[in-house]
Amino acid sequence: MFDVTWHNGISVSAPGLNIILDPLRVTKASDYVFISHAHMDHTNAFTDSSKIKYATPETIALYEAITQKKVKNTLPCVYDKTIEHHQTTLKVIKSGHVFGSAAVQMATKDVTFLYTGDFNYVDSLMQKAISPIECDVLVIESTYGRPDYIFPERNLVYDEIVDWAARTIMEGGLPIILSYPVGKAQELTKLFNMYTSIPVVTHPSITRTNEAVNRFGQSLVYYDMAKEGEELIRSKSCVCIYPTCYRPNALRCVYPDSKIATVTGWALSFGKRSADVSFILSSHADYAQLIKFVEECKPKNVYTVHGFSEIFAHKLCKKGINARSLC
Ligand SMILES: [Zn+2]
Numbered sequence: 153m154f155d156v157t158w159h160n161g162i163s164v165s166a167p168g169l170n171i172i173l174d175p176l177r178v179t180k181a182s183d184y185v186f187i188s189h190a191h192m193d194h195t196n197a198f199t200d201s202s203k204i205k206y207a208t209p210e211t212i213a214l215y216e217a218i219t220q221k222k223v224k225n226t227l228p229c230v231y232d233k234t235i236e237h238h239q240t241t242l243k244v245i246k247s248g249h250v251f252g253s254a255a256v257q258m259a260t261k262d263v264t265f266l267y268t269g270d271f272n273y274v275d276s277l278m279q280k281a282i283s284p285i286e287c288d289v290l291v292i293e294s295t296y297g298r299p300d301y302i303f304p305e306r307n308l309v310y311d312e313i314v315d316w317a318a319r320t321i322m323e324g325g326l327p328i329i330l331s332y333p334v335g336k337a338q339e340l341t342k343l344f345n346m347y348t349s350i351p352v353v354t355h356p357s358i359t360r361t362n363e364a365v366n367r368f369g370q371s372l373v374y375y376d377m378a379k380e381g382e383e384l385i386r387s388k389s390c391v392c393i394y395p396t397c398y399r400p401n402a403l404r405c406v407y408p409d410s411k412i413a414t415v416t417g418w419a420l421s422f423g424k425r426s427a428d429v430s431f432i433l434s435s436h437a438d439y440a441q442l443i444k445f446v447e448e449c450k451p452k453n454v455y456t457v458h459g460f461s462e463i464f465a466h467k468l469c470k471k472g473i474n475a476r477s478l479c
Pocket of ligand 1: 189249
């Protein structure tokens with residue numbers, strides 16, 4: 153009823169609907185495309201104007217803010233609103249990963265299918281955690297699907313980040329945090345807005361994504377580093393958010409008094425690398441949350457994608473759950 157294969161993306165054949173979910177590249181294999189969120193490893197299909205693309209309005213706006221290009225041929229999906237597609241219904245739900253991110257539920261009279269996209273199973277300052285849905289077929293991301301990836305309590309990590317930034321400023325330094333422009337950049341902006349009086353200065357790429365998020369009713373406060381933020385940086389009385397494509401050593405050449413932080417779940421394995429400090433803050437579910445989510449969805453068949461997909465599928469099989477890695 154729901155035939156799931158890997159074809160440079162998750163290809164799903166359902167009654168009256170051939171759809172590919174988060175394709176890695178433009179493909180002719182399906183009539184429709186679903187794009188779960190605005191991280192660049194999920195948005196390649198936005199460049200294909202010939203395909204009809206399902207995505208949330210928030211994801212479309214964030215992609216356009218990042219690329220500064222208009223997307224054509226989209227079908228914006230509102231959370232929790234059912235779309236009829238011949239014998240199959242389609243509904244997107246919040247996945248808790250980043251602003252605008254969505255999981256997609258597809259259902260026929262007899263079978264329910266769920267694709268999580270990237271997801272988080274704890275609340276953050278910006279997103280509520282995904283809600284599990286009982287389903288027959290579950291396609292789940294397994295980025296951190298190895299048992300040693302267990303993240304610390306989120307509020308404790310928030311405290312550590314704020315303490316580090318305040319201490320750096322008091323010692324005469326400039327705190328710089330490297331972050332994805334979509335997701336943690338908004339979470340960090342909100343963290344400093346809510347719990348400190350430290351101004352947030354943003355790289356122009358993050359200014360654009362914060363602006364896009366504010367157009368949907370958020371009220372993030374930040375200063376672009378090329379405009380009002382310039383003087384705040386000079387006086388070292390702010391926290392700066394730069395995209396992760398910047399290298400710490402290159403930033404130290406520009407800002408000799410800076411202290412540089414990374415925020416990622418991978419810090420559990422790789423530490424701070426060339427940064428001064430790393431904080432274990434992830435927009436993904438950790439291993440324990442992945443297991444709990446699968447158990448609460450009660451699927452008959454599970455397909456794992458991304459990250460430790462083989463290991464995670466093997467762990468599920470040992471628990472008596474029918475699972476295999478899709479890619
Ligand atoms: Zn993502």
